[in-house]
Amino acid sequence: MSSTSRGVTVPDEEVESKTAEGPWGGKSEVTGKYADVNGIKLYYEIHGTGHPLVLLHGGLGATPMFGPNLPALAKGRQVIAADLQGHGRTADIDRPISPELMAEDIAALIKYLKLDRPDVMGYSLGGGVAFFVALRHPELVGKLVLVSTPIRRNAFYPDILGQQGQVTAEAAEAMKQTPMYQLYASIAPKPEDWPRLLTKMGESMKNDYDFTKEFGKLQPTTLIVAADADIFPPAHAVEVFGLLGGGKRDGGWDGSGRPKSQLAILPGLTHYNIGSAPALSAVVIPFLEG
Numbered sequence: 001m002s003s004t005s006r007g008v009t010v011p012d013e014e015v016e017s018k019t020a021e022g023p024w025g026g027k028s029e030v031t032g033k034y035a036d037v038n039g040i041k042l043y044y045e046i047h048g049t050g051h052p053l054v055l056l057h058g059g060l061g062a063t064p065m066f067g068p069n070l071p072a073l074a075k076g077r078q079v080i081a082a083d084l085q086g087h088g089r090t091a092d093i094d095r096p097i098s099p100e101l102m103a104e105d106i107a108a109l110i111k112y113l114k115l116d117r118p119d120v121m122g123y124s125l126g127g128g129v130a131f132f133v134a135l136r137h138p139e140l141v142g143k144l145v146l147v148s149t150p151i152r153r154n155a156f157y158p159d160i161l162g163q164q165g166q167v168t169a170e171a172a173e174a175m176k177q178t179p180m181y182q183l184y185a186s187i188a189p190k191p192e193d194w195p196r197l198l199t200k201m202g203e204s205m206k207n208d209y210d211f212t213k214e215f216g217k218l219q220p221t222t223l224i225v226a227a228d229a230d231i232f233p234p235a236h237a238v239e240v241f242g243l244l245g246g247g248k249r250d251g252g253w254d255g256s257g258r259p260k261s262q263l264a265i266l267p268g269l270t271h272y273n274i275g276s277a278p279a280l281s282a283v284v285i286p287f288l289e290g
Contacts, residue, residue: 051078089189119288123148145287151236225283238263245259
């Protein structure tokens with residue numbers, strides 16, 4: 001037997017309940033399910049009812065890193081929050097970690113749950129995944145929200161590129177003092193895989209990329225969100241907005257000149273707290289409802 005919420009059919013699956021710990025929202029008892037899709041046993045949670053929103057976390061994180069934004073988003077819609085490959089409650093499999101590969105996991109999850117053109121929102125690494133879902137499977141996506149997601153590697157500040165080069169298995173012990181590890185250790189099916197996750201993430205971040213040409217091909221109406229003290233300059237977010245037709249002309253007194261996509265630079269935030277800052281859902285919700 002299956003359960004249905006506002007037309008979204010959820011098949012029966014294995015259910016797991018485990019306490020998540022972390023600085024983003026404290027402890028909370030969560031109940032999630034696993035979907036066998038695209039060769040991976042993908043963990044996901046469903047919150048709220050209404051039009052679906054697929055929510056994707058950042059690198060070395062998991063669903064709880066959205067803190068109060070998840071319940072805020074779920075007040076007016078059904079949020080399907082997934083833990084990406086090797087992150088959170090989704091165990092790693094024998095393949096590299098890359099946005100392109102994980103995008104196929106999410107596309108398969110959307111089909112598996114029979115979601116009708118859900119909106120898709122991703123933060124950082126999750127933003128890269130969301131981008132490829134929308135680029136490769138535009139028929140599956142309603143609106144798109146990309147949070148703190150650079151579209152070319154050289155947009156990062158140079159010191160950030162240096163830090164990314166230090167993400168290796170050798171850093172595993174030192175990084176056990178971080179909120180990322182504390183969350184991982186509290187919910188991962190195999191906490192001993194922490195060094196493996198760092199190795200794969202480090203290898204992934206070494207890859208050069210520039211999706212400027214591909215970005216202009218996006219079909220969904222898109223919201224670009226960045227912090228004013230992000231890991232790349234605000235000018236990059238403006239550049240990305242421009243690829244979607246933004247910043248080309250006056251919007252007009254009646255708004256007729258506005259582009260269909262939108263840009264939000266959130267003040268007083270960084271890459272590391274934008275995901276859980278209430279200001280994020282405050283700009284995302286009107287965009288999704290508009």
